[in-house]
Amino acid sequence: MNTNHQERARHLQAEELEALAIPGDHRLPARSSAHAAECDRCRRDVEELQTLHVLLQALTPLQPVVGFTDRVMQRVRLPLPWRVRVLQAVRKHQVATAAAFAGAAAAVGVGLVWIARYPELTPMTIAALLVQRSTTLMWSGVMEVGRFVYGSGIVETAQGVAGQLTLVTAFVAVATVTLIGLASLRIMLSLMDVDPALVTSHWQLRRRVRG
Amino acid sequence: MSYKEHSDQDLVRLCLKTDERAARELVERFERPVFSLVYRMVRDRELAEDLTQEVFVRTFNNLQRYDRSYKFSSWLFKIAYNLTVDHLRKKQVKTISMHGSPDAVTPERQQATSLSLESDEESPDAMVEARELAGYLEDAIARLRPEYRTAILLRHVEGRPYEEIADIMGVPLGTVKTYIFRARRELRDLLEDRWDGGDEE
Ligand SMILES: [Zn+2]
Numbered sequence: 001m002n003t004n005h006q007e008r009a010r011h012l013q014a015e016e017l018e019a020l021a022i023p024g025d026h027r028l029p030a031r032s033s034a035h036a037a038e039c040d041r042c043r044r045d046v047e048e049l050q051t052l053h054v055l056l057q058a059l060t061p062l063q064p065v066v067g068f069t070d071r072v073m074q075r076v077r078l079p080l081p082w083r084v085r086v087l088q089a090v091r092k093h094q095v096a097t098a099a100a101f102a103g104a105a106a107a108v109g110v111g112l113v114w115i116a117r118y119p120e121l122t123p124m125t126i127a128a129l130l131v132q133r134s135t136t137l138m139w140s141g142v143m144e145v146g147r148f149v150y151g152s153g154i155v156e157t158a159q160g161v162a163g164q165l166t167l168v169t170a171f172v173a174v175a176t177v178t179l180i181g182l183a184s185l186r187i188m189l190s191l192m193d194v195d196p197a198l199v200t201s202h203w204q205l206r207r208r209v210r211g
Numbered sequence: 212m213s214y215k216e217h218s219d220q221d222l223v224r225l226c227l228k229t230d231e232r233a234a235r236e237l238v239e240r241f242e243r244p245v246f247s248l249v250y251r252m253v254r255d256r257e258l259a260e261d262l263t264q265e266v267f268v269r270t271f272n273n274l275q276r277y278d279r280s281y282k283f284s285s286w287l288f289k290i291a292y293n294l295t296v297d298h299l300r301k302k303q304v305k306t307i308s309m310h311g312s313p314d315a316v317t318p319e320r321q322q323a324t325s326l327s328l329e330s331d332e333e334s335p336d337a338m339v340e341a342r343e344l345a346g347y348l349e350d351a352i353a354r355l356r357p358e359y360r361t362a363i364l365l366r367h368v369e370g371r372p373y374e375e376i377a378d379i380m381g382v383p384l385g386t387v388k389t390y391i392f393r394a395r396r397e398l399r400d401l402l403e404d405r406w407d408g409g410d411e412e
Contacts, residue, residue, distance in 0.1 A: 056367035
């Protein structure tokens with residue numbers, strides 16, 4: 001007859017069945033309950049789902065044996081605050097830390113002596129000088145590296161190799177680089193104390209948008 | 212404020228400040244649901260305990276990488292699901308052989324499973340019946356594919372919404388709906404004989 005009647009005659013969808021069978025905050029269109037009241041098949045489906053839900057809900061939550069919590073807690077290592085971790089690292093690598101401190105102190109000392117040699121310098125001129133000096137130093141460094149690369153014949157060697165490069169050697173090279181990359185990533189993760197399996201599962205979780 | 216009154220998120224925050232009592236509260240709060248899910252996946256009490264222990268250890272030891280915009284229980288169930296599925300994949304043979312004896316209700320299984328329908332007021336007959344039904348239901352659940360099993364347990368036992376189940380299992384929403392639909396149909400078919408039996412007797 002009319003579309004309203006056809007709509008009412010349509011059997012219930014999965015969501016509608018669930019909304020009728022499982023109490024919750026679902027919003028149910030009026031036509032669903034009207035249809036369920038008239039249609040034997042859908043009413044039976046709702047009742048079946050209801051029974052299954054009640055049965056599954058009634059399954060007792062299972063309990064691990066006594067002492068489980070203690071055993072878990074014995075193995076749990078909660079993440080420490082970063083200050084504590086730094087202190088622990090210092091305690092663990094005393095020689096390296098001492099060397100780093102000595103290096104830093106020496107650098108500061110040299111800087112102070114250098115400044116002391118020019119008593120007319122103000123903080124601003126010192127800053128400007130530092131920027132100028134470090135820029136010069138950086139550029140000369142780049143130039144030095146360039147000169148070294150050209151002088152050593154690396155470029156010629158690379159060109160020679162490229163001339164003889166076959167598909168197989170290219171593949172081996174790419175594979176080796178990839179393997180080294182993956183291995184170092186793994187080593188890095190283990191140094192950071194990260195479980196690689198968790199990193200991927202966390203990324204999967206992040207990718208999903210949720211409310 | 213006692214630890215019992217804290218929300219999951221508050222407890223996580225305290226754990227990140229190395230508060231062990233907060234961690235213990237989270238373990239106590241979730242050990243039953245996680246163990247229940249894992250046990251119903253592997254059907255071996257000792258193994259389920261080992262896996263559950265591992266789930267908590269991994270969760271806490273990697274807590275800094277937990278994104279607090281997600282529910283803590285989602286993250287926990289996700290780790291539990293991944294760990295259990297990994298284990299089942301390695302031990303696939305065992306799961307198949309278990310399917311060979313559908314009606315075997317071992318004493319261990321009977322002890323581990325029971326319906327909370329039974330109470331002191333119920334008659335001994337009703338209790339026996341409920342216990343028997345629980346056994347059949349557990350066996351039927353055990354016969355489902357692990358994906359169906361997880362989805363239907365999370366939906367009907369843990370009452371998790373579809374979107375969250377999709378997050379936990381790392382599959383699209385449509386797949387979860389299919390899993391749950393098929394799981395229900397298979398459970399209904401497996402329990403066919405028992406389905407109306409209770410009413411008629
Ligand atoms: Zn209908």
